[in-house]
Amino acid sequence: MWTCSDCGTRNAGVESCEVCGAPQPSSAVVMTKPPPGPAAAAPRAAWPEPPAAPQPASSWAQPASWAEPPAVPQPASSWAEPASWAESASWPEPASWPEPEAAAPPPEQVPDQPVTLRRAVAQPVPVQGIPRTRRRPWLVPLLAIVVVVVGAVGFRAVATRSDDEEPGPPPVAEQAQVDPVTTAPRTRAASTPVDELTPQYQSTAPEPVRSVGVVTVADGLDPAVARDVAQVFDTYFTGINSHDYAAALSVYDPAGIVNPNNPKSVAKFSDDVATSYDDDITLRSVAADTTGKGVLQARLTFRSRQDSGKGPVGRPAETCTRWDVTYVLSQPAGRYLIKAGNGASNAPC
Incomplete structure (x- = not known):
């Protein structure tokens, strides 16, 4: 097998x-099958036939005979050949054939002649649409006379106006004019007096303080400090004179001799100055504090008028008193406040 x-x-x-x-x-x-051996006693049975192997599935089977391929379709043609050409057809003959046209006679032979070249000269083209004007030789002198007369009249008007007007402030320099030739800007100088051309130097030092409200400031005090100190005492004396005791107490340091937050201190202060009226107030000096209670010491002099019985200690019946008091000022929050006294003297007016 x-x-x-x-x-x-x-x-x-x-x-x-x-x-x-x-x-x-x-x-x-x-x-x-193997042949029987000499030692074989009996013949063996025949070999069993193996089962037929399954045929593999095939996607293509060979046909019994090859079929003829289908005819390829012929493309459509816009012209179909007739089945047969008609042999008997004949073209119609014309009645008469036209005679051919006679040939043109050849050109006459001209003998060679010399050729002369001429230069084309441009002819002037007349300008149309521009009317010609008649020259007037007298027009130029007339224009010159008009210009001279107008200039003379304008100069006289300017001169008369400048004589009549009062001298005013110096004119501002005119705008720069451009020279048409050099194109460099040029400025016509203004008629400024010589004194005004001299630079004026101003001092940067603050101006001295003469007074702040009802307080007069003595000469020689530092303006930067004297103004703030005088403002404190202007509030103080204005509050007393107008009986606005809350305003007067607003310039006292609560940690000092009068506490504006303590009702007893407020009541005693209001009773002491109830009939007082102060004037002729002058800030005499401002210096650094030496008591350790504040930052500055301010010396003031003033005159007080009060009812009898409200006078100074030892003279209660006095109604007019001259005072010379030195106050100690603190500065708890950047603002000067009255904290204590550092000496006081008084005398009757």
């Missing part, structure tokens, strides 16, 4: 495959 290499079918004793018809290859292995 041998196995077909094309379809895998086992064949017995034939030279071609029983299924596909392929010839037996020369290298095929033929399986035969």
